[in-house]
Amino acid sequence: MPLRDDWSSAAELIRRLDRAIASYPCALHILLVDDGSAQGCNAADFQSDFAVVRTIRILRLRRNLGHQRAIAIGLAHIDQTAACDAVLVMDADGEDTPEGALQLVRSFSDQGRTLAIFAERSRRVESILFRIFYRMYKVLHRILTGISVRVGNFSILPRGHLSTIVTLPELWNHYAAAVFRSRLPLTLIPIPRGYRIAGKSRMNFVALVTHGLSAISVFGDIVGVRLLIGSLVGSLLAMVGILVVIMIRLFTNQAIPGWATYATGILAIILVQFITIATSFTFMILSTRTNLGFVPVRDYGLFIAEVVEIYRHE
The missing domain is CATH 3.90.550.10 (Spore Coat Polysaccharide Biosynthesis Protein SpsA; Chain A)
Known part of the structure; x- marks a missing residue:
């Protein structure tokens, strides 16, 4: 007790x-x-x-x-x-x-x-x-x-x-x-x-x-893996969003609104953040596998x- x-x-x-x-x-x-x-x-x-x-x-x-x-x-x-x-x-x-x-x-x-x-x-x-x-x-x-x-x-x-x-x-x-x-x-x-x-x-x-x-x-370690997967999925979605805007701009005659440029920039920033988070979680998981602790x-x-x-x- x-x-x-x-x-x-x-x-x-x-x-x-x-x-x-x-x-x-x-x-x-x-x-x-x-x-x-x-x-x-x-x-x-x-x-x-x-x-x-x-x-x-x-x-x-x-x-x-x-x-x-x-x-x-x-x-x-x-x-x-x-x-x-x-x-x-x-x-x-x-x-x-x-x-x-x-x-x-x-x-x-x-x-x-x-x-x-x-x-x-x-x-x-x-x-x-x-x-x-x-x-x-x-x-x-x-x-x-x-x-x-x-x-x-x-x-x-x-x-x-x-x-x-x-x-x-x-x-x-x-x-x-x-x-x-x-x-x-x-x-x-x-x-x-x-x-x-x-x-x-x-x-x-x-x-x-x-x-x-x-x-x-x-x-x-389980939390780290799940967050790593979530970060990778987020990175993939951001990349898809950027590619869609680029393809519409280069390969179609459709008008691209002005906000699309800003959206692409925001998606690029999100992509970098997700990659940074994924890298951090990877190293965190590896460190927990080697530390004995108390x-x-x-x-x-x-x-x-x-x-x-x-x-x-x-």
């Missing part, structure tokens, strides 16, 4: 999670990734008579990195330090519900514990304006990557998937997109989104745009300040 100052929400969510999963035979070890909180954690808030929660630990980061990178570091830490059958990834604010977590756990067991299970949002609770922009983003994402946006972070991963995912540089930008990009076997189940337990979301418009671009960047399992330790255990089941 990545969080920033949502300590009261996290404590209440863990209590609800324990009650929801108490009927399922399992043991939960909670890892809270503290993404640069300004407020300290009161360990007393996390003490309770839990049924399935065995430990609660806080992994404190040296600085605020953002939700997605906090998840990446948390997953890499679990991969290197914990023995488990699966990893449940969820937000600490309550929008990922305990009932949804139980659905993920049960589905994971029913699927033979070999598939990653993601929550497909069957109901959203945001404002109308947010939903409008989100729908526009989904269309853009579909056009640029060929993949529909249907999930968030709420998911469960088998242990075997974890050791693969933490080697992906794309995980540093966006968790869900990296899992989809990895082509590991997964499935989706519909789970409605819940409501925040306390406080207001810190996600503003700029942060949401950055989040969306981070998801698209995971498919950078590897979570190798580099995650640089950002960890400390790991503190605040609860252990006696």
Whole structure:
């Protein structure tokens, strides 16, 4: 669970999670990734008579990195330090519900514990304006990557998937997109989104745009190829337009209006721009094929300040 100052929400969510999963035979070890909180954690808030929660630990980061990178570091830490059958990834604010977590756990067991299970949002609770922009983003994402946006972070991963995912540089930008990009076997189940337990979301418009671009960047080579093809098509259309005007001028007796000369000049400028864009995308695609970048399992330790255990089941 990545969080920033949502300590009261996290404590209440863990209590609800324990009650929801108490009927399922399992043991939960909670890892809270503290993404640069300004407020300290009161360990007393996390003490309770839990049924399935065995430990609660806080992994404190040296600085605020953002939700997605906090998840990446948390997953890499679990991969290197914990023995488990699966990893449940969820937000600490309550929008990922305990009932949804139980659905993920049960589905994971029913699927033979070999598939990653993601929550497909069957109901959203945001404002109308947010939903409008989100729908526009989904269309853009579909056009640029060929993949529909249907999930968030709420998911469960088998242990075997974890050791693969933490080697992906794309995980540093966006968790869900990296899992989809990895082509590991997964499935989706519909789970409605819940409501925040306390406080207001810190996600503003700029942060949401950055989040969306981070998801698209995971498919950078695919986006680059699609934009390259679009640029080449645009170049071809511009060339056809120029040739049509020239042929009419040289090989027919039809009068060419004065604006045709200006149109030819504009088409020539557009042609040069499309060629420049196509060349840029070509080099961008080639560079992404050679750059290794940040590897979570190798580099995650640089950002960890400390790991503190605040609860252990006696």
